[in-house]
Amino acid sequence: MLELAILGFLRDRPLHGYDLRRRVAALMGHVRPVADGTLYPAIKRMATAGWVTRKDEPGLAAAPRRVLYLTPEGRADLERRLREPDELDISDENRWFTLLAFLRHLETPEDQAAVLRRRLAFLEEPTSFFYDGDRPMGAEEFGDPFRQGLLTIAHATSEAELSWLHATITTLETPAP
DSSP: OHHHHHHHHHHHOOEEHHHHHHHHHHHHTTTSOOOHHHHHHHHHHHHHTTSEEEEEEOOSSSSOEEEEEEOHHHHHHHHHHHHSOOHHHHHSHHHHHHHHHHGGGSSOHHHHHHHHHHHHHHHHSOOOSOEETTEEOOGGGOSOHHHHHHHHHHHHHHHHHHHHHHHHHHHHHSOOO
């Protein structure tokens, strides 16, 4: 998830490490804090893999700034991750949001729609947080207002996402006039 966010933000534009950290933290920091001890080793691994390159450029003050750039290999890896996301990237809401933040970088509407269809198929499977045997339980079955709240919120979120997915897939798959 961290590597995808780094590649995605650098696909948007070259960034200084501090700016990159701030953007990554804004996107996914509410779920997992992004510390320097996490970000900079990931950048180093990605540089070693040839996905990013670092260049010293003049800073606003006197000190030079190390700016990160996405390489063609990094761009190819980003596109592969977007086109062929892991199942966990589709099913885990936080990973999905990170993927969704950069899905526009896939070149064709067909590729974008294919990823959205995978998420749609996942969401259309019957599921619940609670089961009675093999039967999913609905919010109305609980006297516990907290479980009712959890299921009510999850249902509303799911319905909103399903509506958005259907509309967006239709738009992506409708030929331009």
